[in-house]
Amino acid sequence: MVNFMEKLVIKSSSVEELRVEERNLLSVAYKNVIGSLRAASRIVFPNERKDEGRKNEEHVSLVKEYRSKVEYEFSDVCAGILKLLDAHMIPSASVSENLGMNGDPLQLGFLSPSKTTEVVTSS
Secondary structure (H helix, E strand, O other): OOHHHHHHHHHHHOOOOOHHHHHHHHHHHHHHHHHHHHHHHHHHHHHHHHHHHHOOOOHHHHHHHHHHHHHHHHHHHHHHHHEEEEEEEEHHHHHHHHHHHHHHHHHHHOOOHHHHHHHHHHO
16 A cells, blocks of 8 residues: 555656545555554564573574564655655645644654654754
8 A cells, every 4th residue: 555655646746736535545554554563563672672581592683683674664664755755745735734744754653762863854
């Protein structure tokens, strides 16, 4: 759904801004992806700490690898929507509609403080 909505935004941004329904579909698509990544993180992070306490190094390395994969996917999705907003949606939006659109991915509370600072300064 995210890929389809990205294509829709790219095609329609040169013609006109998205309708409310289209923006809602885009939002739902990204919320679904982010939601599944957040659910994975809520399961993985506590397990990583438990395994570190048990000194199970083999399992800890697998969990850390998976955690880094989840973090990478999350940052990739956030960067993708921010790029889409900056390049296509905000330039074609009316002033009243573009306020606050860039902050939405940061409200998810998933990024580490250093990553949040990177994203804020780049947008």
